[in-house]
Amino acid sequence: METPKVPTKRNLYGQVLDDLGCRIMAGEVQPGDPLPQESTLCDQLGVSRTVVREAIKSLAAKGLVESRAKRGTIVCPRGSWNYLDSDVLGWQATAHVDGRHLFHLMELRRTVEPAAARIAAERATDEKRRLITEAYEAMVETAEDVDHFLASDIRFHVEILHATENPFFSPIANVISTSLESSLRLTNRQPDQNRTSLPAHQKVMNAICAGKPARAEAAMRSLLHEAADRIDVALS
Structure with a gap:
């Protein structure tokens, strides 16, 4: 019998990144609106704050979100999104x-x-x-x-x-x-x-x-x- 594979930190990060990216592309969170708080995302996705933060950092690098004082992580206007990024293109196709x-x-x-x-x-x-x-x-x-x-x-x-x-x-x-x-x-x-x-x-x-x-x-x-x-x- 094969030993079940335990999800790695990288796998979890990728899953969280894809989940949040697809939510944004599908319009579940609109430009100008905040993402759920870190603690909420951790509970929803069953991952640590570190994984959530890494995923959000990647979304920011792709132009999808930015951090704002007192408002948290906000979805950026669509004009800021890097549509040539391979992940963004994939999320678009899914959404x-x-x-x-x-x-x-x-x-x-x-x-x-x-x-x-x-x-x-x-x-x-x-x-x-x-x-x-x-x-x-x-x-x-x-x-x-x-x-x-x-x-x-x-x-x-x-x-x-x-x-x-x-x-x-x-x-x-x-x-x-x-x-x-x-x-x-x-x-x-x-x-x-x-x-x-x-x-x-x-x-x-x-x-x-x-x-x-x-x-x-x-x-x-x-x-x-x-x-x-x-x-x-x-x-x-």
Whole structure:
């Protein structure tokens, strides 16, 4: 018989952080309102003050809360939230079950990724082109496996961002990863749906590897247009 695993301090901290982050994203605590007092959170969540304080410190670093004299820990205005943070994106996806977050994520992707594809076609080194090609080939090889295909698809888009050689595109990788994970789990539940998206990805890859900026931008725009259409159909 296996010995039951005892929750570690890190596990408890992560659970409390996720719990509070999801509460805020779901609107259970509105901007300007205080979180429950530490003692209340300790009782509710069954953890120590130290764990609660560490979780609140992380929420503050992500722009979600701040401490105010005589008022405690207050939820910040939404404009202060770091929406590019991977945890914040995950909490959004969990809280917004109506798919609203997917619309916003796709809107950002359709603004950024075509430009990134154009720049990648202009600047990508041979090594970067090889990595993009490897990611596409992994998509082809894993088309029958939804989870492995998802990982390969994410890698494809992230490698294109890296191929721009512009470090300011790197934070967008969190958006791409979360958006793809949420949208593909909604739209690509069967292997044949994975295979359908391969030609559009191949066009993007070919244009970047051939050093054709305008063609790469147009191919990425078309790819994302098709993805947005599939999301709309799935949500409706």
